[in-house]
Amino acid sequence: MKDNSHNRIVRFHRLGDASVLEIEQLPVTEPEEGELRIRVQAIGLNRAEIMFRTGTYLEQPELPSRLGYEAAGIVEALGAGVTEFAIGDRVSTIPAFSQGKYGVYGETAIVPASAGAHYPENLSATEGTAIWMQYLTAYGGLVNVGHLQQGAVLLVTAASSSVGVAAIQMGKMLGAVVIATTRSAKKRDFLLSTGADHVITTEEEGLVASVMKQTSGRGFDLAFDPIGGTMLATLGEAAAAGATIIEYGALATEPATYPLFAALAKSLTIRGYVLFEITTNPQILAEAKEFIYTGLKSKKLTPVIDRVFPFDEIASAHRHM
Amino acid sequence: MKDNSHNRIVRFHRLGDASVLEIEQLPVTEPEEGELRIRVQAIGLNRAEIMFRTGTYLEQPELPSRLGYEAAGIVEALGAGVTEFAIGDRVSTIPAFSQGKYGVYGETAIVPASAGAHYPENLSATEGTAIWMQYLTAYGGLVNVGHLQQGAVLLVTAASSSVGVAAIQMGKMLGAVVIATTRSAKKRDFLLSTGADHVITTEEEGLVASVMKQTSGRGFDLAFDPIGGTMLATLGEAAAAGATIIEYGALATEPATYPLFAALAKSLTIRGYVLFEITTNPQILAEAKEFIYTGLKSKKLTPVIDRVFPFDEIASAHRHM
Numbered sequence: 351m352k353d354n355s356h357n358r359i360v361r362f363h364r365l366g367d368a369s370v371l372e373i374e375q376l377p378v379t380e381p382e383e384g385e386l387r388i389r390v391q392a393i394g395l396n397r398a399e400i401m402f403r404t405g406t407y408l409e410q411p412e413l414p415s416r417l418g419y420e421a422a423g424i425v426e427a428l429g430a431g432v433t434e435f436a437i438g439d440r441v442s443t444i445p446a447f448s449q450g451k452y453g454v455y456g457e458t459a460i461v462p463a464s465a466g467a468h469y470p471e472n473l474s475a476t477e478g479t480a481i482w483m484q485y486l487t488a489y490g491g492l493v494n495v496g497h498l499q500q501g502a503v504l505l506v507t508a509a510s511s512s513v514g515v516a517a518i519q520m521g522k523m524l525g526a527v528v529i530a531t532t533r534s535a536k537k538r539d540f541l542l543s544t545g546a547d548h549v550i551t552t553e554e555e556g557l558v559a560s561v562m563k564q565t566s567g568r569g570f571d572l573a574f575d576p577i578g579g580t581m582l583a584t585l586g587e588a589a590a591a592g593a594t595i596i597e598y599g600a601l602a603t604e605p606a607t608y609p610l611f612a613a614l615a616k617s618l619t620i621r622g623y624v625l626f627e628i629t630t631n632p633q634i635l636a637e638a639k640e641f642i643y644t645g646l647k648s649k650k651l652t653p654v655i656d657r658v659f660p661f662d663e664i665a666s667a668h669r670h671m
Numbered sequence: 672m673k674d675n676s677h678n679r680i681v682r683f684h685r686l687g688d689a690s691v692l693e694i695e696q697l698p699v700t701e702p703e704e705g706e707l708r709i710r711v712q713a714i715g716l717n718r719a720e721i722m723f724r725t726g727t728y729l730e731q732p733e734l735p736s737r738l739g740y741e742a743a744g745i746v747e748a749l750g751a752g753v754t755e756f757a758i759g760d761r762v763s764t765i766p767a768f769s770q771g772k773y774g775v776y777g778e779t780a781i782v783p784a785s786a787g788a789h790y791p792e793n794l795s796a797t798e799g800t801a802i803w804m805q806y807l808t809a810y811g812g813l814v815n816v817g818h819l820q821q822g823a824v825l826l827v828t829a830a831s832s833s834v835g836v837a838a839i840q841m842g843k844m845l846g847a848v849v850i851a852t853t854r855s856a857k858k859r860d861f862l863l864s865t866g867a868d869h870v871i872t873t874e875e876e877g878l879v880a881s882v883m884k885q886t887s888g889r890g891f892d893l894a895f896d897p898i899g900g901t902m903l904a905t906l907g908e909a910a911a912a913g914a915t916i917i918e919y920g921a922l923a924t925e926p927a928t929y930p931l932f933a934a935l936a937k938s939l940t941i942r943g944y945v946l947f948e949i950t951t952n953p954q955i956l957a958e959a960k961e962f963i964y965t966g967l968k969s970k971k972l973t974p975v976i977d978r979v980f981p982f983d984e985i986a987s988a989h990r991h992m
Binding site: 408597598599600615616619620622 | 899918919920927931933934935936937940942943944948
């Protein structure tokens, strides 16, 4: 007989590598005011969860801790005051909450109703988990912060990540020329298939020289970079006059050098950016969702699923990332 | 008998300290199309000229080279096509030209007519040389780039420089709360007299703690910084969420560290800025001149003259800076 009062939830009791993730039988709890409970059909994995597990994320876990930002499933319980969803609705989650409090890795997940979103019917539940983090992050960077214009040159670094691919697709949707960078030639064909106009493999060619070659010596107008470190100085050199560099991560371990002379000579703007700017602003979030729906329906935005793992293999899935 | 065909011009034949400046008898030349010749009554000194003399400025001199951005005097000859000035007009110069080609240190100076400006009658010629570089630089930074709002907190670093003082006065004119920083207590009273609400002496107190104390823990909204180097990391810590840091110089000799984690946590914007952005845009320049005229007439902007030297003591004047 199935025990409906308990369900399987992923938690970790100490910081560390993927092996700290445990699947535990825990009571199913009821949503509080303004919350939803979702019967989870698929979860998506993000780098933010790996950083959270290892204690290097903006939010520090209180142990034992849940984790996870992205799930898709069916609404099965509504907290008081929730009117925008009904039992049975197909929703996926927008990463606009504390991972430690609401982490969605489990058979059920409770999230704030403001973090639930209907997703287009032409997408599977698995695809439904591969929308919000990446496209909202790209939208906030390219549209809200970067004001990317038609015909402008967008440089996407570390482009084979889920956000990188989202930025390539969204850059093309906005009419930009998109240059993608990746370390080795391994991902070149994949990046071209996502719509990038040019791919620079940084282990094989100089980023600055390649950008200058592709832009007739002008440089890029907008860079979307999760690396930091010495990359920032390189980006300063490859920038066009008046360019903006958006830093949205800290993948590099060395300190980031500010390219002061390039910034002065070319009036560069460097902007630190995180997704929460978008998800905490209801108006911008609504505009972003509308834009993403439109892109998903027209298939200008098409979620890319790298690989699907069974729930029981969550640790292997983390290792795969 | 006075020889009207020649006049005294300051030039340097090699890069170096103030002693490389020489006063030479050179022919008086005629303005070409679109240029003015001014009988110089006073010149103003800027750090940009010291950097030019030592070869560390954005523009490199072709030796022997003239130098100098700011002069005030009387128009005495007009090139073809110049209609906005008449012989006898009282003008001062806006630093919107090559120092090497047009340098104004001399008894006469030829400048592009677009770099000439009438200045308010309530100012002396000496004061007329102490307007454009500093107030235009401050205007471009605070208004055009920084969008400084009434009630916002403006932090002005290295505040006792001419641009620093201009930024304090303009910050107050715009209704901001102005915090000025200076190394030692020596300049504290002077900075308070220019209108600063608070003065932080960085040799005696921590910048971050002092800014936080003055802003109830919120931090500054806009910083206007010509230092760079390790100051940039300090500014990252002292910034409020959503703040902008304008870098407009490179006084520090050590590399500037980009405060990546503060930038991500607080969505910081760091913007490299130079005066030429303003002086090369006719519409912005016209708006800036109008704003500065208004401020000078109302005495909300009052040029501060540190010390006046005779023309023959140009090298001493440079040493004094």
